[in-house]
Amino acid sequence: MSGKASFVDCSISEKLLYTAFLCVVGIGYLMALTLIYLTDAGLNGKPGINVQDIAISYYGNRSGTKMEAMLRGPMRIYSKPLDTALLVDWLESGATKSGYDAIAHPILQKDCFACHSGETAKRMGIPDYSTYEGVRSVTQRNTGASLESLVKLSHIHLFGVGLLLFVVGFIFRLAVLNRWLKWTLIVTPFASILADILAWFLTKWDPLYAYVVVIAGAVMGVAFTAQILISLYQIWLLHVPREAP
Numbered sequence: 001m002s003g004k005a006s007f008v009d010c011s012i013s014e015k016l017l018y019t020a021f022l023c024v025v026g027i028g029y030l031m032a033l034t035l036i037y038l039t040d041a042g043l044n045g046k047p048g049i050n051v052q053d054i055a056i057s058y059y060g061n062r063s064g065t066k067m068e069a070m071l072r073g074p075m076r077i078y079s080k081p082l083d084t085a086l087l088v089d090w091l092e093s094g095a096t097k098s099g100y101d102a103i104a105h106p107i108l109q110k111d112c113f114a115c116h117s118g119e120t121a122k123r124m125g126i127p128d129y130s131t132y133e134g135v136r137s138v139t140q141r142n143t144g145a146s147l148e149s150l151v152k153l154s155h156i157h158l159f160g161v162g163l164l165l166f167v168v169g170f171i172f173r174l175a176v177l178n179r180w181l182k183w184t185l186i187v188t189p190f191a192s193i194l195a196d197i198l199a200w201f202l203t204k205w206d207p208l209y210a211y212v213v214v215i216a217g218a219v220m221g222v223a224f225t226a227q228i229l230i231s232l233y234q235i236w237l238l239h240v241p242r243e244a245p
């Protein structure tokens, strides 16, 4: 590897190896983008994906519980205002088991069990609220990704993406390019992945940082894609080096 000045000096085997690797990594990157879309799109209740979805995924939606949102939204028609008020009181006081037994269960039984219990719930594929365990999933405040899951995800990302950027950058260093542009393209993705991951944690604290998550992610994507495309182009289509790298 040492002594190589540009892709022109590479053997066909090296070119094939670099090409295969860059293609697999490029497709992997597209899959990663798809995954973000699948997990985060529509979190804010609107189709598609935007900064608000990203904010909700890390910060959560702390203004209320899912049960309250449904009681004020599509399930409104099944509950009388007084029942709704009692249920919301119970939700806001922490949705305890004793409150469930004393207050919530009788109301849910009257208004909601026609669909949300037993065989009917199973048949309709909706949650069964006839037990405390059954309602738990919609009575907790949504505080977004847990700190533990963020730490887990960030260490995997830092190791994985770091290694990936290193190998792609190692190939890309053979590109013939203005040196400042090249140095920038090599360093930028590393800086952006750090900023991106730091912003995950900051977004958990203040949803405004979701903008940093999106911008850092986009910058990293542009630099990474540029490295791959420039490398692939020069591996196969550039024959004479224009200047020493």
Ligand code: HEC
Binding pocket: 066, 067, 070, 071, 074, 075, 078, 079, 108, 111, 112, 113, 114, 115, 116, 124, 126, 127, 138
């Ligand atoms: C006529 C049948 C019916 C009744 C009665 C009914 N629901 Fe529902 N509920 C549904 C269906 C169907 C869904 C799934 C579709 C949806 O999310 O809009 C659902 C979804 C929900 C969800 C979201 C579940 C989730 O995990 O996504 C909540 C919360 C909920 N209902 C609460 C209630 C409450 C509280 C009542 C009583 C006041 C009630 N529902 C009465 C049919 C019913």
